Amino acid sequence: MAVLVILAIVVLPLFHEAGGGLLPEEFIRRHQLGFWTVFGLISLLAIVLYWLERLERRRARTEHPPPGDDPLDRAVGQLSRTVDEYWRREAARRGIGDHDRHLPLRWSVRAPEGTPEPLSHTGTLTEAIVATYLASTGRMVILGEPGSGKSALAMMLTRGLVRAEDTEAPVPVLLSVSGWDPAEEELDTWVAGRIADDHSYLRSTDVYGRGAPAGLLAQRKVIPVLDGLDELPRGLRSLAIRRIGGSSFDAFVLTCRSADYADASRSGGALVRNATEVRLEPLRPDDVTLALFRDYEAGQRSRWGPVLERLHSGTDTALTAAFSTPLIVSIARDIYQDPRNDPKELLDRRRFPTSEAIRAHVLRSLVPTVFPVDLSREALREPDAWDGHHAERWLRYLARSLEERQIGDIRWWELPLLARRTERILAAAVGALIAGVPVGLGFGALTKPMWGLVAGLVAAALLGACSAGTLPPPSELHFGLRKSWAPGLSGTLTAAGGGVVGWALEGSTSFGAVVALGLGMPIGIGYGLAQPDATVRPTSPRRLLRQDQQVAIVFGLLYAVTTGIVAGISIGPLFAVAFGVGCGLAGGLLYGPIWLLAFQTQNVGVIAWVHYVLIRVLLVPRGHLPRRTMAFLEAAHQRGVLRQVGTIYQFRHADLQASIAAGGVNGSAPG
Secondary structure, rough: HHHHHHHHHHHHHOOOOOOOOOHHHHHHHHHHHHHHHHHHHHHHHHHHHHHHHHHHHHHHHHOOOOOOOOHHHHHHHHHHHHHHHHHHHHHHHHOOOOOOHHOOEEEEEEEOOOOOOOOOOOOOHHHHHHHHHOOOEEEEEEEOOOOHHHHHHHHHHHHHOHHHOOOOOEEEEEEEHHHHHOOOOOHHEEEEEEHHHHHHHHHHHHOOOOOOHHHHHHOOOOOEEEEEEHHOOOOHHHHHHHHHOOOOOOOEEEEEEHHHHHHHHHHHHHOOOEEEEEEEOOHHHHHHHHHHOOOOOOOHHHHHHHHHHHHHHHOOOHHHHHHHHHHHHHHHHHOOOOOOHHHHHHOOOOOOHHHHHHHHHHHHHHHHHHHOOOOOOHOOOOOOOOOOHHHHHHHHHHHHHHOOOOOEEEEEHHHHHHHHHHHHHHHHHHHHHHHHHHHHHHHHOOOOHHHHHHHHHHHHHHHHHHHOOOOOOOOOOOEOOOOOOHHHHHHHHHHHHHHHHHHHEEEEEEHHHHHHHHHHHHHHHHHHEEEEEOOOOOOHHHHHHHHHHHHHHHHHHHHHHHHHHHHHHOOOHHHHHHHHHHHHHHHEEEEHHHHHOOOOOOHHHOOOOHHHHHHHHHOOOOOOOOOOOOHHHHHHHOOOOEEEEEEEEOOOOOHHHHHHHHHOOOOOOOO
């Protein structure tokens, strides 16, 4: 409410006509419409601030613990709850849920030299792997063949550790290693950045203090669960192992394919020291039966009879080898739950003479099963319906593009990398246009049209070049009151700058005051109210997209309205509309030169949302991406083709991605 008091003290003298108030009566009469518009804007801002304060207090009562608590303790508790909530939902989507007694996973354990061998454990798989970890040194390496269940086991370990009743225990955070470049970034820095990205509420200094993600690492409050070392380029794996082993983490978990881990250890002489090795073993026929029958009814189970009989006989080595990994078993379950598909086709040795042929067929069949090609026109009108032929083409383009560029993650704000050269040209053109027009108009109004043209061209060249060379991450701001004087200070300083500009426009301190209050104060307070979103919820790709859009809209409207009003008072309505629209687009869709002054050059240029729109403009007409790109990625995730890890999507498995990229998607469902 202090901001409201400041506004009242500043605004009231403006209407004091007796005694020669700050604004002369003649000035008020000459700019009557604009003057009252400014007053209305300030009044509206006061109302917005009041309601923001009420909402902030209400949210603080419901979400935040008492202020006496240690900020890092709050961060640990909230991170633990959020990790548990997120992976509970994601495990259910991947068919794991809370029924891990039915999961076909077996493993052997090798303890480091000089430590006792671990005891065998009964109970669920989660309980067993948690007990194994707690009996270890805190360092664990999970190894296995492709599709053997390393990621599933890492997920179960994460869920088991975070659900423990020990509030002092560190929080496990499951991260995909594919997005890490060990040649450019230390593990500690990367982990802190990923935690901040996936749990953006931890950036709230009011609630969790400054640098909470880094503070959690420094206080040993986090256990990184690093999934998929084999997804890094081969030349980086040895370096990654050295970085992991030499990091500040006393406790961590690493997963990797057995052969790739051995190769990286041999070629680089690197090995994770003092770590317990968990090696996943091939499935047995009984494991396969248990997994396949988990959700099947009696009628569906009977269709598997011939396949399981052959499997238990031990005479079909191709079938036994193919069904030795949980990946193939789980995908086969999904495919043959469809009554149109018959698993007996897997016994045809003319079509599938080897285990590799069986595996390839199962992998190829997933997409046409979950995205059918024979939907009726009426069915395709449903919002969650997707044409199978189109889905196949989109997924194949994504899989191939990611392979060619050695990218493992699908981040919507990095989709421009799929057609970077052309998208750069478009981004440069958009950035130049958005920056050049308002700068040219503004300088032309302040000085002469010729100088306005020069300034506009310079701004267009600078922001166009920056837009072509950067891919800024999405904004994670929201607007709310803060427990500091930042909004008031920001508003006051910007108002002072606006007053100088207003004085330069007409050589009048009176008009400078109007510019200060009508433009400088609202924009300054807007920046002061922008802060990391402290709403406690797991971050998702769609949430990041909406947040980037919302920040752009808020700042765009703020710039458009304020600059339009001031331009209308000083010049005229037509110029006000043009200048206001131009400034609104620049303020909402550009990261401007202020980022250069802050040495954040990687952010200068058009925002992430603009890059996302441009790449869709390029790729949708070519049939490479769907018009509703985010909705399709969500559908592919829900149907088991993609998996989600925090704010990114990945293909469910590297082998599935390779199969789709090779064009190995059947034109119709199996059968």
